[in-house]
Every structure is written in structure tokens, then in C-alpha cells.
Amino acid sequence: MKLKWDNEGMKSPLARARGLGSAHEGADHWMKQRITAIANIPLVIWFVFSVVSIRGASHAEFTEWLAHPVNAILAILLIISTFYHAVLGSQVVVEDYIHSEWFKVVKLIGTKLFFFALAVACIFSILKIAL
């Protein structure tokens, strides 16, 4: 049987290692976690300001606020960036602490489906109010 790396004799060890971990993802997860973290900084600050300023608003006032394009766009960006960050973070926690293989897989898949569904629900709600 010919192994995959038999054909890669011309590659340096670094080139083989780069982007080709056992999961074939390299630093992808690590990098995405950092990118969403950086995006979260301004988005979360905007979110806190918003919650403080619209706290206690009536339904009419809240929907009017969310219907403003800037607020709707920032809200959707916030949902995507924070939820993605949450998926990546909880994946690491599950991988570190849950040692039962089948339960780990269930948790990993369940977490991804859960956050995807939650993000769709949030983004649809924002669009329904804003459009």
C-alpha cells in the first residue's frame, strides 16, 4: 500500500507540517478563534452601549431602533461573530474535558447545530423587524 506522504519526498518537513495536521486543518481553528475575537471587541462594546440606551424600551421603540440599517447590520455581524466564537470555544472545552468518544461527538455536532439554528433564528428575526 502506498502512503500519502510517499509522494512528498520533495517537500521539506515544514511544508508537510504546514496546514496538514492530522485533521488537515493546521492552525485554521486557532486563527478563526482569534479573528472572531478581534471582531467581537468593537461589536460587543456597541452591544453594551445599545442595551444600556434601549433598556426598557417599548416594542414599538425597540423595533424602530432595530429597523435602522446601521443597528440591523451591526446586530447581524454581532450574532455571526459571537456565535461562531462560541462554537469554536465550546469545541475546545468539549475536546478537553469530555473523554467519552461517542458523547464527545454528540456534543460537538449538537453544539454546532444548536448555534447554527440559534443564529438563523436571530438573523431572521432581525431581518423581519428591519425590512
Added chain:
Amino acid sequence: MSQGASENKERPLSPHLLVYKPQLTSMLSILHRATGVALIVGTLMVAWWLVAAAIGEDAYNGARDFANSPLGTLMIFGWSVALFYHLSNGIRHLFWDLGYLFKIENAYKAGYFVLFMTVLLTGITWFAAFSQAEDAVPVSTQESVESCEKLCASYSDTAKDFRGERTCVELCTEEGPCSLPHVACTEVPEMKGDKE
């Protein structure tokens, strides 16, 4: 290993988490994870809030009433602490990623700074939120337009809602007494600063 354990249960174990003296660095590290997991609860509250607003006024009022209840307020307070800690310590982590703060003393200094920022940001946020709700009228508990308007009598005629648009009486008659926000009839907050 199981063989050894059955032979002598008193044999020394390899060190694990509980035998180490708690240190600021290790405690902040585990706290970063703990707050990260706690923030997932916060995302559920955001989702509830948004979906309820999309469903309609009754659902939205339900979510708002929960947020204003003692339990809801406590949860939001915990959420804000977790959020500001995770934000501050996350920035500390980004500095590590860039190669800074690796000296033990600097890691400690940044750790104390993170705790300071958490307290400061939480304090500023809740101060801003409460100073805005000063003299708040618990209008949502009013049962009729009449009792709502009666309550409005204790406020000056120029008192406006938190956006500075409508007076207390206008809110009572336009939106119905039970849909009024609890900060509806406060004075125009100074911090808005765009009126007069």
C-alpha cells in the same frame, strides 16, 4: 497502573490540579473558560429577546418583564461581569499571541489590570443604566389609562420618554398602560445631551 493501585492505595499520585496552590494566573485562566461557557447563556437571552420582538408585542413584553424581574436583573448582571472579564482577558490573550506579556511579572500585572477593568467596566455600565432609570415610573403595573395618567401627574409636564420624544400622558394614551416601558416617564436624561 490499576494493578499498582490495587496493591497499594497509599502510593503517591502524580500532581493534579487540586494539589497546586491557587495562583492568579491559573485562576484567571480557568475563569476565562468559565465565563466563556457562561456567556453561552447570554446568547440564549439575546436570541429570546430578538425572536420575541419578531413574534410581536406580547412576546416582547414577556421577555422584557423577565429582564426587569429580580432574577432577570441578576442574570444580566452576571452576564455583564462575565462579558467584561472575557473581553478584558481575551485582549490579554491576544497580547500573548503577539508575543508580549510573557514575563511572569508582566503576566501578573496584566492579570490584575484585567480584574480592575472588569470591575470598572461593569460599574460604568450599571451606573449608566441606573442613572438613566432614575425616577422611573413602574407604569407597566398600571391597570388602566386613568391610573397611568394619575401616576403621570407626579411628573412635570415637560418630562419625556427616554428618547425625549413623548410625554408621559402621550405614552399612556398612545401605547396603552400595560405596554409602557418602566423608564417611560423619566426626565430627559442629561447624558443624551441633544435637547436644549
